[in-house]
Amino acid sequence: MITIVGAGLAGLSAAYHLNKEYTVLERDSKVGGLCQSINLDGYVFDYAPHILFTRNPYTKTLFHNLLGDNLHTQNRLAYIYMNDTYVKYPFEANLYPLPDDIKEECIQGVIDKPTTEPTNFYEWIQTTMGEGIARHYMVPYNEKIWKYPLNKMNTAWIKGRVPSPSVEEMRRGATAPTQMEYGPNAEFWYPKRGGIGALADRLAKDIPVKLRTEATWFTPTSDGVETLYVEDFEEKSIHSEKAVSSLPLPEVINMMDDVPDEVQKAADNLVYNSLVCVMVGVKRPNITDKHWLYFPEPDLIFNRISFPMNFSKYTTPEGCSSILVEVTYKDKEMNLEDTKRKVLEDLASTNLITESDEITVCEAIDFKYAYVIYDLNHNVNVKVINDYLVAHNIIPIGRYGEWEYYNMDKAILSGKQASETLNQ
Ligand SMILES: Cc1cc2nc3c(=O)[nH]c(=O)nc-3n(C[C@H](O)[C@H](O)[C@H](O)COP(=O)(O)OP(=O)(O)OC[C@H]3O[C@@H](n4cnc5c(N)ncnc54)[C@H](O)[C@@H]3O)c2cc1C
Incomplete structure (x- = not known):
């Protein structure tokens, strides 16, 4: 038995490629992790904009096999x-x-x-x-x-x-x-329907996942690892040969007893930033033909804005436009209402929306872990933690498990590689 913790792309890929009995635990009510989409009054927004591109032939084929004719090709604008x-x-x-x-x-x-x-x-x-x-x-x-x-x-x-x-x-x-x-990403793919979440949904199609089930503690044993989890408000545990974890590294270390100081220190010193995504629906068609925009100017709150309607017309109600706004932050709390207000102000000051526009949707989602930051001690700290976890029957996978700047293809390959090792 293998316990897979997290049903983002890495965890789903681990399950997809595993030839052993497994259990997948996922805290959220949906699979996909960051690779999810949400429908707000007919607007489909991704959890942060996600486009598909890869240099890896295996993931290229997998994307096409999973999404078939739901996938279409775009030239970046x-x-x-x-x-x-x-x-x-x-x-x-x-x-x-x-x-x-x-x-x-x-x-x-x-x-x-x-x-x-x-x-x-x-x-x-x-x-x-x-x-x-x-x-x-x-x-x-x-x-x-x-x-x-x-x-x-x-x-x-x-x-x-x-x-x-x-x-x-x-x-x-x-x-x-x-x-x-x-x-x-000069050329990229995107699902016609369902947003990027369609990819995770397809990958998860035949994978049983325990949703709303949060792993809370790992206790390594001589022959494996005991994973404590909460399902339907009830605390349970599962013993497995290995736990394959896509949880952020600092979280995993804080879910274990008797962690050596060196490992705890390495985990405490990992650096990352966070992200608020603001999803805006505007009742005016074609506010731009572009896919996304970068904003270096410090006075504007957002660093990047994308337009889901130009990734696929099926993401947006007829006669409307959609804007997905990214605001990274670090070492502070973000007030979501203030952020939304400032986003709308800055969209107006950059003429992306006008005073007469009807804003039909404006929602914000906060992501604690967005970008892993490659500080000067990144490699050393990650190695210390990784070696410790592997020696204690926990195999870290994925963007935050391996603590690397992984895109979706790499997250999938990370889960695949862990399972191929376990299959041997
Ligand atoms: C702003 C942004 C833009 C991006 N854009 C792109 C892009 O355009 N193209 C691209 O290829 N990639 C992009 N990526 C990267 C992509 O999102 C990731 O590589 C990929 O989704 C990571 O998958 P994962 O499974 O490793 O992690 P996650 O998606 O984080 O999955 C981890 C899962 O673990 C679950 N979990 C957490 N704690 C627990 C617990 N205690 N118990 C049970 N479950 C738990 C979470 O709910 C989640 O489902 C982007 C990332 C960001 C942040």
């Missing part, structure tokens, strides 16, 4: 909003709408960029993008999303995520619009 204008993403290849002095500073910055080896994320930005792009876009945007000093972040997570410019591409993009598209 993303922009950065700054200086009261929209700069197409990737920024460095599309400088043309910006004032000449900023364009020149960005291009010259790339030519003059330092050749030293970066030791942190801030230095990585300077050495990869140059001073101009760093000052106008990369530093303010990253400070805004991470809410953590960039010179205290490592660079292990960046590979393949952030496109790098060439001077020729920049010069071309500084004079006229280009069709240049690069980066891992």
Whole structure:
């Protein structure tokens, strides 16, 4: 028997790929974890915007097999909003709408960029993008999303995520619009119906999951692990050979007795940020044709906004538009009513909504764990915790279990890998 804790994509994938008897415990009333969608008065919003892309052939096939003709392909239309204008993403290849002095500073910055080896994320930005792009876009945007000093972040997570410019591409993009598209999500897939939650629902189709069932404690034993859980207000326990856990690492460590100081300290020192998503429905069609927008400007509350109606028209009632707003935060409480108010104000100040618009939906959801932050001790701390858990029959999986910047494909592969090891 294997106990799988958490029915997000990683836990579901572990169950999907396991050839042994298992029990899946899920605290929520639905499967999917972060890969969920909610229907608010006919608007389908994801729990934070989720698009499908992958370089891994296995997950590509799995996405297509699970979603079949419900999956459709899109070409990314993303922009950065700054200086009261929209700069197409990737920024460095599309400088043309910006004032000449900023364009020149960005291009010259790339030519003059330092050749030293970066030791942190801030230095990585300077050495990869140059001073101009760093000052106008990369530093303010990253400070805004991470809410953590960039010179205290490592660079292990960046590979393949952030496109790098060439001077020729920049010069071309500084004079006229280009069709240049690069980066891992230049083309992406999205379900036509059901939002991203359709993926988790399909993966879970034949998997029995105990919903509204919260794991509360792990007690490793000589031949496995005892998992305490609460189901229907009743405390129960299950003994298994291994527990496969997609719970956030700090939570798991706080659900165990006699944790050595070194491990507890490593867990206490893990760094992450949190997220409020505000879901806005507007009774006006086609407020934009874009998929999403980045906002580096510090005065605007949101770091990114996406438009589910442009991911799939079936997510939004006829004649309406939908806006999914992301506001990251760290080390403070967010008042959801105040956040919604400021979001609506800033949507108006950026002309995305107008005074005469009828706002038919405005709801906020708070996520304690959003982005794992790669502080300079990330790798060491994660290894200490991981080694301890594995030695005590708990196998951590998924974005927060492995404490990595995993997208959906990696979360699925993480669960798959754990089960393949257990199948042997
Ligand atoms: C803002 C944002 C945007 C993203 N956008 C994309 C994107 O565009 N494309 C992409 O591929 N990926 C994206 N991702 C990443 C993607 O959401 C994750 O990689 C994936 O959903 C993680 O799945 P998981 O199963 O590892 O974790 P989770 O989804 O967090 O699943 C963990 C599960 O454990 C359950 N749980 C927690 N505690 C307990 C307990 N005590 N007992 C029982 N159950 C418990 C939770 O309810 C949850 O269901 C994004 C993530 C964020 C934060």
